[in-house]
Amino acid sequence: MSGIYIHVPYCKHKCEYCDFYSVVTSEGKEKFASLIEKELVLRKEYLPDNEIETIYFGGGTPSMLDENQISDILNSISKNYTISKNPEITLEANPDDLTSELLISLRSIGVNRLSIGIQSFSDIDLKQLGRRHDASQAVNAVNMAHNADFDNISIDLIYGLPYSNTDIWISNLQKAFELPVSHLSCYHLIYEEGTPLSKRVVLGKVTPVSEDLSVEQFQILQEMSAKNGFIHYEISNLAKEGCFSRHNSSYWNQVPYLGLGPSAHSYNGISRDWNPKSIAIWKNSIENGLFAGESEILSLKDKHNDYLITSLRTIWGANIDFISMNFGMDKANQFLKTAEKYIKQGIIEHNGGIYRIKSKHFFTSDGVISDFLEI
Ligand code: SF4
Incomplete structure (x- = not known):
């Protein structure tokens, strides 16, 4: 069994804290699916096993692709590999990209798990993080996904936020537990070097929360999630029984995976490989039938x-x-x-x-x- 990860490197704007590889453009996006197919064919032999158990569209913002592009990529995977009988197919989505029509289409082409980048249900938090959605869009996105027959919905939340407080964190968690959500990915805010947020820390305009407050919010997360039937199965991930992320679990269980798209990482038990953090270099190599990434044989x-x-x-x-x-x-x-x-x-x-x-x-x-x- 193996997994496939597709990195979709487009965003509509850059969030204040983010250091994932993405570019604020749609230019060239229409060719993305065909480039992924070329890379898939080129690197097909990387995986030791032909059966694909999990497929994960991450980013960037995969919900900026339309359903035809996602469907084309899924068709390419099934042409080149055997997809298992009950695959987990996840798409990361921004709340403001989701409409009922898109969700129904995604479900009909086989996407069966959504990971929605909500981060907070507080408009104050969302503004500070530079997110482009607001709290009501976040709630609507989850409800629309549920109505479109998604029964495996994960949301991301961030704690340890400056300007925020523990009451807001508690109400974020309460809101999550009221919604039809079966999986939570909860991360403490990290001030990644070079991001606008970390520059504001250096300038003294933002003060990170204290260690004590971080620990308090983490403990609140554990207590509230346990009361609501969530199992804390990995440092940052909690889920109801049977709803653990199979794709992410495979990373922690040394299952081979092939990463496609700029900046994507791969692992096959023998080497770790990573694509360049540049759409132009990645595209140029793939068009010339070459793997542009780097590789490290594992000792x-x-x-x-x-x-x-x-x-x-x-x-x-x-x-x-x-x-x-x-x-x-x-x-x-x-x-x-x-x-x-x-x-x-x-x-x-x-x-x-x-x-x-x-x-x-x-x-x-x-x-x-x-x-x-x-x-
Ligand atoms: S939408 Fe996601 S990937 Fe894009 S800038 Fe924001 S956090 Fe980063």
Whole structure:
């Protein structure tokens, strides 16, 4: 089983905090689907397995493509691979792009999961983040998607926002739980270098929230989501039973995936590859039948570290038998020694050979995970 990720690099405007690769233009957008098809044919052999279990349109703003382009890309995938009987096909969407007509069309061509970039239900927050939708469009988008027969709807929310407060965060979560949403991706705001928001921090015009407030909002997220039947299955992801993102879970379970489009990353168990962050370079290479990206062959150490980084961020945890079988007894013993330290501190729990970070410690798990890594 494998996955396919398509990076749609267009946005209608750039949000204040965003450092994903995207350009504010529609120029050349009409050729995007045919370029993706060319890249798919060119790199078809990258995946070790012909069966595709998940397809994910991310961005940028995939909802800027029309349904014909999305349908063309899905048809190209099914011409070149076998799509499994019950695939998960996700499209990231901005609330203000969604209409009932578009949603019905998307559903009819096979898209069965939406990830809607809501970020907040507060107009004040949305303005500060530079989002182009407002709170009422966010609510309408979810309801329209539900009415168009989407029963697997994820929304993104951001906490730890400057100018905002914990009451707004609580009301954001309440609103999410009132809506027909089965999955939440909740991220703490990150001040990515070079973004307008981070420049405002440097100029002293924005003050990041305190660590205590960040932790408080994270704990509120955990308490409210548990009360509403959501399982915190990965640091930033929570879902109702049976609604975990299969595509994202495959990243954390070392399932191979092919990334198409500018800046997309790929992984096949042997190498990690990434496309250039430039539509022009990517397009030029694909038109000339060449892969423009870079590739890194994974060493045993890379694979070991990848396994630890991805497994310890989930409720499924790391498996000591897997470590000893794939990376050797020395690595397994080293893992157990480090794990013991965190078990004593009440941060890690284990059940048989499965070791996991308790979800209440997910917020500070980066430091714990880095302690396990091979340097
Ligand atoms: S819509 Fe998404 S990808 Fe585009 S600028 Fe905003 S956050 Fe970034």
